[in-house]
Amino acid sequence: MSDAAPGLFNPAYRARTLALAAAFVVIAFAALALNTVMPIAVQELGGLGLYAFAFGGFLTTSIVGTVLAGGIADRGGPAAPLYTGLACFAGGALLSGSSSAMWSFLLGRYLQGLGGGAVTVSLYVVMGHGYPAALRPRMFSLATACWIVPSMMGPPIAGAVTVWLSWHWVFYGIGLLDVVVSVLLIKPLIQLRRAGAADEDVLEGQSAGEAPFGEGASLRIFPAVAVAIGAGLLQYAGAKGAPHQPIAAVAGLLLLASCLRHLVPAGTLRARRGIPSLVVLRGAAAAAYFTIETYIPLMLINERHWSAGAAGMSLTGAALTWFVGSWLQGRPRLPWPRERVVLIGALIHGAGAAIALTGALRGAHAVTLAVGLAVAGFGMGILLPGVGILTLEYSPVNHQGRNSASLQLSDSLSSVLLLTLAGTLFNSAHVRAGADNMAFATVFGAALVAAASAGVIARRITPPHPKGLGVGKHGSRPLT
Template structure:
């Protein structure tokens, strides 16, 4: 927040704040919007549309940043994000609403990668952990007040104002940010030696056109897998197989070589982002449903049970930003993954009726602390291990790993949940009946939580490979 960086910091943090409010507020208003637009049958596509287009935009943004700097994709992304909100907010039927969500995804994918490149270009290495901590802190207020504000606005003014009001939040801060961002975007790359040399031989870059097509295939494959997971039937095997055929080779080409083998250094950083985000989000997606159907909480109380994680997430990100902890970043990541695994296991204890329900809030605060340690640490390590000309592509790979793992693990969890009878839980609860508990299957929830916790523990082991192998005496 010094004079040299204040305007830029306020601007980019405001953009993250906009994304955070969108994520928390729009999710609250979405059921009402779908019902009024007579589009409950397309409800899932309002989410998958955003995800699918954001995957494509992340890859485009990475190449765009490396070629032209972060300012053009950032400006285009903010404009696209706002345009998508307006399209959805003014939609008169469900398909235009879904289209608006897809346009939001394009904007969001462009923005998130460009923000990482801005951090790498505009801030010295010693300040980058603090910027990542500021990004995490930007989620605190939205995670706590977003659902409450969104619910109030939806009830008093209508769901459309939730979509239409969000772009206004950043108009003034963006105007303040543009001049320093322009200077940062056109600043010369750091002199040789200011960033560590690549720990592994870098493969020749793939032509831009091919990477875009790989991104299209990746997004299409992910969408097909989501579609197949929504309807368990023999015919769903067809889109599932097609999704895998498209997704696997595309992911291998879009992520750094060695990612799925956890090669030391950058490949493990990218892999760990997927493990950390995917396991936590997959579990979090089912916790409110568990609290409503198994323990009888209202939807508002179930959501508030997770709100404390926003505070502890910011705290964990603040802790990792301390300069004296820089030499032990991989240990921080390991500690964070252990906390995440413990939190998922702790939340699952609420399936036992004799366990007090507040155990979920306590456990999720611990999980938020762990995620704050992990996610910010991985972002810092990614920038630290990226040459200037590769910052955009590597930032895109980090976000692709995050988004891809989210959809794959959530889709897998949903499929297992439905196969074990969990679908009857949601149906009963949505119908407003009192038979949800009677038709519920705690094993369906356990089958979601316990594998997620186990994978988080695997991540704790893999995190020991985040640093590149040292080359020198006694270590070659």
Template sequence: MTSLGARDATTVPAGAGADAGDGVLGRGYRALSIGIVSVVLLIAFEATAVGTAMPVAARELDGVSLYAFAFSGYFTTSLFGMVLAGQWSDRDGPLASLTAGISAFAAGLLLCGTAGAMWLFILGRAVQGLGGGLVIVALYVVVGRAYPERLRPSIMAAFAASWVIPSVVGPLAAGAVTEHLGWRWVFIGIPVLVFLPLGLALPQIRRRTARPEEGAEGKGRVPFDRRRIRLALGISCGAGILQYAAQDLTWFSLVPAVVGAALLVPAVLGLLPRGTYRAARGLPSVVLLRGVAAGSFIAAESFVPLMLVTQRGLSPTLAGFSLAAGGGTWALGSYIQSRPRVEPYRERLMFLGMVLVAAAIAAAPSVLIHAVPVWIVAVAWAFGCLGMGLVIASTSVLLLHLSAPEEAGTNSASLQISDGLANVVLLAAGGAAFAALGGGTVSHAATSASGSHPAAFAAVFLPMAGVALVGAWVTTRVRTR
């Protein structure tokens, strides 16, 4: 699973273009376009497949009590990766960041696929997250530098479309692989597939995105903003320590909880717009809404396959299928908000979107009652993804509308940080509630409700539905008076 910024087709840095008259699949751009879209496609397949394989992996590694760590570990390190990639790409161009990110992403997948213990699996997810953060920002910089302005909407639309097929096919394919070959092949198989698109894209990236030479005034490379990197490191370390404290649930965990908060809070205040956490009107509320929407939805979605496998006895394939329709409805929501005629009603659409998200999250645990058919989850999640499509794309549109040109990059980074940080914090809260009510006692052999604790799942979903309702209120504050 990756940050929702990967599905965002609007927060793109400005850049230069080339080859007038060519389309994104014209001779001048064909290799580059196919290469980078294929990278996004493979990352999307991994992100949608991992949730299907995760319940089986956690049970086999006796790590169900640490289930939330496997997701939040990715988001924790990706926060640092995003900030580092922005600085690195500004300094040296996106090629080095992209290459390092793909390498780290592949190494993390291999570590997950060969892990013999849950802590090694979580470490692999953390390495993977660092690579994912480097890659997604570097790809946006590639678009900004390699494509002229007239082609950027088309290539970003291709990025967004790359999530539709994996959202439908990914869970089903991962379920089939998990059942017939084993969950490890869901992770081990992807790194091999990455090299072909990279072989197509890297020569074009090197040619089109090289850093400009020093100017006549002798100005050198853009220096790293060490303060922002320190703050990003503080967010990652603080979020990781806070997650550990939330899972421990003993008096001794208060010490790491205080340390984590001491690292996290100043870093967040330094990287997000002033007034974000009191929902100040305008830009701060847009950034806050992005985090509230992404965090509540991802924290809930992470537990859907585990709930269906352990509580209703579904196979990993069928559990993954419950999320399959969401890719199409997410794309539909994004399309609806993009139509010019709905622009005057954007805030109402966002309010409706958050209500749909809250309703979907609240409806999901109804399958804990065995008289409720399991297809209710698939229907509910389709509506929830429709709401997310309305909200996530709209936050990006409003962010650029409220940002001066020279602030668009920094504010876009704040949006991504809010997205990833909310995922970490709300996954930590959900994981703590899950563990406190006995969710971690699901046994390796559990395939039905007999070995699990329904209340542990309800303690994850119902609070997240409440958070989504808070997001509905935040939508009323995204416009200045």
């Protein structure tokens, strides 16, 4: 497509683009607003000891939603998993918001995770099916831009609602916004289904012996649930003072080792060139970044005595640099191939992790931590959209859902595992607030190792056989 081709807001794409943008804004606002009120909600419900499960449990159940939505989207299109995911997310928000006990609050969070995983993958599939290749980088940039306003407005709005009403109403509001997004998506999804019906001949031309992904989708329910349980057991094993930790750790590792290979493209665990390396790259980079993002505000408050508001501004700064990186990678006529741009993003991300580790050392200025997070965010803004774009480009149309699901699965699972390791390292080196520089340094050191591995893997994302991407002998086999 030439530069004169219609843009995202051309009449042919306007309704679809606006609906997708609204969905991403709600996702961003939900993440930031709910994270803001989570400490208040958990303490009011008397469940401070289960605080980590409110976050980790969300990621764990999102694994199941991710896997199932990818298969359903490939078989019948993204509408059904998208609406089901939105319903689960809204229902979970309402359940958590109306809770007066911790068990029902956590149940609502787990239902939100199930829906959130399905929604994210389904939106990726809509982007893959609904836009030509030349417009996808711009759509990924727009999706990133949708986080900017929520990153600045979500926390203060959630805080104000909590003060004036209660934290319950923040969850209710998220549920209402989900309903609005569902209505906005009706027309674009109908149009997408009609366009897909005209292209059914594409699926008929798939290679002999390669069954449509949907036929085996039901076989993925057990491994998806098993992987989620394994991740949950590892989280439990990393909790300080939990009984039977070794047994939980061994059981979790066994479940992951036996079932994970059924949910990712062949060769993923060996970082085979092409889509398998893209899946591993997404997980390593995301885990490193979100570990840094989780612990930098805590260190700024406990060790450098910043206020909560000032520490929170480090997250806003990273969101802004993430947007800048995403905007740059979405420009037409990039000076380098997309694969090289992704490598550059991975190297910048690694540099940000190294700066964060430097900031954890005694004597380093506190601003170094915020700078490290901002640099890492800039790298992620370049890297993450590129990984999604290449995955869609390398995938046949009837495999875009399952390969997008593999990306999201890698993101969620890797983040859970590295955050669990980081928590264990932090607890082992913890002394007391104000004397934990070494504890934070071990956490950022682990994140740096993950970021460095992402830089190495980014050199392997070019497929060995460009004409057979994702199909047949040399590509990603159907997941079983």
